[in-house]
Amino acid sequence: MAFLKETRPYPLRLIFDSLRAALLVIALLVPSGLAASVVSKELNNAQLLGSGTFRFLGLPLYDAKLYTPGGAPFSWNEDFGLELTYRKNLTQKALVNSTLEEIARQGNNAPTRAQLEQCFQAVSKGDTYLAISQGPNVIGFWRNGRKTCTLSYSGAKRGFMSIFLGSNTRSASFTSQLKGQ
Template sequence: MPRLLLSLVLLLCPMIAQAVPVSSAFPGAEMRGQATLRFLGLPLYQARLYTPAGRALDWQEDMALELTYLRRLSETDLVEATLREISRTGGPLPLRDQLLNCYDDVGRGDRYLAVSNGPDEVLFWRNGQRMCALSHPRIKQRFMAIFLGNNTRSPSFTRRLRGE
């Protein structure tokens, strides 16, 4: 029995370690919704939205978005996809250098946590490690709208993520 208990604790430790950054980076946040994004049927990542006390999304409040990757993607893929989606949903922004500081290659199980800090800053953690701050006027709305806005590539994904 003790061996089984130890095995369960060891299996759960990575999940517990991953949950800590959300509560420490965004006190009072609770998960609002979650969804898995697929491309041509292949799962790319699972997303979780955290809002104050799990309330409905309010663009005036801070929020956190956690992505758990389900496949390998390069830093270049992440930067280019982010720039492309920001441009598609509201026009281009000069963020390439900042994004290169925020992103690294990801593999299955890697997690990024993005936490807004007011309207003009988004803080990033990768696997619980602080990476960078993305700063630009209205960056919270512009970045988070890729996943949560009214013009996303997958409205059903967005509805589930928003907990609707």
């Protein structure tokens, strides 16, 4: 009998090992799956329009996806969703500072530092932020599928989203890819 225990695995152990492996796979897939479900829930008939990788000095910082209703061409007059999946670890301070600097560089209305600190947390490689516009003055933010804040100020959509989609972005080719051009 002892010989059988050594050569034949215990049936419950096989089941638990299989369940553990399945849970690991699900856990690895959850952040992107949650972001996709959030954009579908929050943006009517959301479909991917374009995607691209933003690089700084040749190093990839994040992958981005732009969702529009029905995959329609990009328009500032319509709501849309922008998802960023980070390839590097970044501090909250770096996210807030770079956002404020880019908005100021473009001459757009900006939120307060306190508003951005409420919305943005430090990110690690693989973390996802999703921003969905809700009219011209409101943007909802989700980090890894969980709502972090609602940013509300005059011209919020154009002010914030111009960092990625405006006419004066840091990378015209990246912006064109996002817009599906």
